Amino acid sequence: MGIIIKSATEIAAMRQAGEVVASTLTKLSQEIKAGMTTLQLDDIAVRELKKYGARASFKGYNGYPASLCVSIDDEIVHGIPGERVIREGELVSLDFGAVLNGFQGDAAITVGVGKISPKAQKLIAVTRESLDAGISAARAGAHLSDISAAVQHYVESKGFSIVREYCGHGIGRQMHEDPSIPNFGPRGQGPILRKGMTLALEPMVNIGGWKTRVKRDHWTVVTADGSLSAHFEKTIAITEGEAEVLTDWKL
Ligand code: MF3
Numbered sequence: 001m002g003i004i005i006k007s008a009t010e011i012a013a014m015r016q017a018g019e020v021v022a023s024t025l026t027k028l029s030q031e032i033k034a035g036m037t038t039l040q041l042d043d044i045a046v047r048e049l050k051k052y053g054a055r056a057s058f059k060g061y062n063g064y065p066a067s068l069c070v071s072i073d074d075e076i077v078h079g080i081p082g083e084r085v086i087r088e089g090e091l092v093s094l095d096f097g098a099v100l101n102g103f104q105g106d107a108a109i110t111v112g113v114g115k116i117s118p119k120a121q122k123l124i125a126v127t128r129e130s131l132d133a134g135i136s137a138a139r140a141g142a143h144l145s146d147i148s149a150a151v152q153h154y155v156e157s158k159g160f161s162i163v164r165e166y167c168g169h170g171i172g173r174q175m176h177e178d179p180s181i182p183n184f185g186p187r188g189q190g191p192i193l194r195k196g197m198t199l200a201l202e203p204m205v206n207i208g209g210w211k212t213r214v215k216r217d218h219w220t221v222v223t224a225d226g227s228l229s230a231h232f233e234k235t236i237a238i239t240e241g242e243a244e245v246l247t248d249w250k251l
């Protein structure tokens, strides 16, 4: 299919969809507390969508049953909200997508609930910084894999591992467009980035090894070795200068 270049008007629409995603994740980060169920977080997200007249991207996607993904501790991505109660000390990743006026926004954050271990704090910081490293590499004229190499290098320099079996992606009218964006690999490969490309970068970082496993619910992805995992994601637009962040959540 190839990578779809968006016009300034289309990017303006993506900015609006992105704003819904960013403000919802920001709100969730403020409201999350020990004792809540993961389904209560999904309820908050749905309420925010209604406020903006937006629709959930994930609900019904390949049969996914909820609007939000909530992945706790060794869960990497795609945790399904339900009756699980969030506990003090847990690491909670929230992944959320919204559609507004035909355009998608997709982003994720990881937050610690109450007091978390220094190791977990470090994992959150490194994962977030690895996303920043990827965004810095996402410039017109660079190769796609310069993003991948920047993320991998940052994560591994801090002694953690980058998940290899799940990737970032192009985004626009569809949640998943070309190209697939691995978070590892040598630089200087793949397509050249151009102004108007819109991408969702999403490093997933584990304290232990990079291997993953899917739970019996057929959705929840966990670390194979049971180690903690964190996930941050932003939708960005390639410009002539620094990439523009379209889902600028505030933590
Ligand atoms: N942010 C995830 C992604 O980019 C969300 C997909 S979850 C699903 O793939 F439920 F929609 F599959």
Ligand code: CO
Residues within 6 Å of the ligand: 106, 107, 168, 169, 200, 202, 233
């Ligand atoms: Co995504």
